[in-house]
Amino acid sequence: MWRLFSLLILGGALVAPAGFAADAARGGTLYAPCAACHGAQAQGNPALQAPVLAGQDAGYLARQLRHFRAGIRGAADGDTAGATMRAQLAPLPDDAAIDDVAAWLASLPAPRAAAVEGAVLRTGSNYYQSKCGACHGARAEGNPALFAPRLAGLDADYLARQYRNFAAGLRGTEPADRYGRQMRLMATALPGEAELRDVLGFIAAQSQQE
Amino acid sequence: MTRTIVLALVLALVGFAAGNWYAKPRAPAQEADAARVAASYEGGFRADGESAAAVSERLASGNITAVAGAPGEHEIVVADGESIQEAVKRAAPGTVIRVRPGTYHETVYIDKDAIRLVGVIEQGRRPVLDGHGKLNDAVLYSGNGIVVENFTITKYKGNGIMGQAGNNFEIRNNLIIDTGVYGIFPQLGKNGIVEHNVLSGIEDAAIYIGMSDNIHVAHNVVFENVAGIEIENSRHAIVENNYVYDNTGGILAFITPGLPIKTTSDVIVRNNFVVRNNHPNFGAPGSIVAGIPAGTGILVMAADEVVIEDNIISDHKTAGILIVDHANAANLTIDPESDPNPDRVAVLDNVMYRNGYDTIPEVKALMLAGMQRGEPDIVRVGPSTGSCILNRSRYVTVGLDDFGVCGFGNTDATVTYLLPPVPPRVIEPGERGKIAYLGICSGCHIYGGRMVGPPVQAIQALYMDDPQALADYIANPVRKRDDYPEMPPQNYLDPETRLAVAKYMLEVRN
Known part of the structure; x- marks a missing residue:
């Protein structure tokens, strides 16, 4: 009897999120002020250091927004783009708003990233598959089962900045950010700047093949 | 204007290639003298306390x-x-x-x-x-x-x-x-025989000799696998009298970077039929084995003292023999603790025909740069020192200009590397995790790259300071990556061993 009761509770817990399904349509409305930096189709704007959001995993986006809100991300000295983002959270006052906007963004098609000049794709492929692909997927498509975001389609400057932020401890140091800490451990895995460029070129090429 | 620039570029390239060609030392004398050819290769293994004469007798008997x-x-x-x-x-x-x-x-x-x-x-x-x-x-x-x-x-x-x-x-x-994934896979073994087996339809290596010593692989038939016979991070092995056909790559002597044992050397490949290994590669995309070019008869990657003698090697579209270093191989990255170059490779007499008839772009580019024509039997890419070949004029070769003439003509003095039964591996108290890591995990996981499973480096990032969670996963894995094979449960190991190996896995640094 007790076991049956536990199963009911467990079952209820599993079903519960469906009862509060994110409202993507409302998310689209909430997104309006964000477009000033991230673009009308959430395609990003490298000139403003605003990354692509379209097509990103909703769980990842919602987690990052909560991290910005809590100061887990964007509060470190030196993360100026992160600080800018932290100052712009007013349109998303609560968890429901965050989940809704994340759901809307995830529903948009991911854009194609510009090719990376000078990148050696063969070396990039070797290093990507050896260091990154086990979590971020063979084609940089991301893997929600491992909480690893999509990388294909993100602009190379943003990716390089985040990689360096992880390596420098501007991101991925907070105890509450377990997945960020995982990434920080991999942010020294590439031997140098040339290989980083090659890997970024490989990632960009993945978005062009879709 | 544009045309002029293009013309100038072409001329510059041709000039560069020609300069390269003329500047290179010309190939040494074509044929070895009779005395040198009569000499026999003797591998370097010597048991503790064994005299040189005893070694020779053991090898030859x-x-x-x-x-x-x-x-x-x-x-x-x-x-x-x-x-x-x-x-x-x-x-x-x-x-x-x-x-x-x-x-x-x-x-x-x-x-x-x-x-x-x-x-x-x-x-x-x-x-x-x-x-x-x-x-x-x-x-x-x-x-x-x-x-x-x-x-x-x-x-x-x-x-x-x-x-x-x-x-x-x-x-x-x-x-x-x-x-x-593997047909016959002795891992971390010393003194072993793999013979008279038939293997087909294996996704990675049909016969995979991993991190082992003193091995004899003979009289096997191996077909329609990705890799036929693979001698990997192993020493003192003889691969002879096998029939190896219709694989992606036939016989491979390899160093896989990121494995805990770092060398491959003293491998004799002789008297094998190595025929039409052109099977499309069906290894998992991104994995090391998926980097083997279809149509490779014998692949020597970073392994030293590989002696190739008296094989019949025919009908391979990429090359009969491909000798490559780590830097030029696909789907892998450099291991700072492994020598990336295949040194002292010896190509003795072999029968080779109809190889290299539809080779890969990298080899075509090499031939173009060297102003070479024809279909290559033997291709060398990347550094290789102290290597040699006999009767080079019989073959179409690419990149072998600095190969000398071998100082020996056969391997007759080395009949076997097998030994009388050797003592079991000594496992010190506290080494249980390490031995399980070497003997089991290393079959599929290398430190900083993708073999079959995800790299150990990524596993360390995911589990950090929680070996118990990793030990639990080892006992009861859940598939999380669509593009990787499923991890098999290792629940035949007792819980203490699983925890010990998880702890070890989170601590290794290469």
């Missing part, structure tokens, strides 16, 4: 054809419908377990010494180990002096027969068909 020791007096017969594993549990070391024809759906794990698992063949009927596409491994052994012979093994997902740090093994006369 060839009287060691078994290594597992004499069969004991105990015998158990397993009949169709009974369990082989139950028999193994009852067997004392020294027991011969005879398995009668029939179908057995189980994984047999042998963790004691001197067990001979022998199939009984009656009127052509063998015992069949059938995994039904559900079980991971047919036979796993960690004991020493293990014999596995006369079985048919099919439809397993992981390994046909895998050795985990067992010495003095004999794996003989088995048919291993459509079964998983």
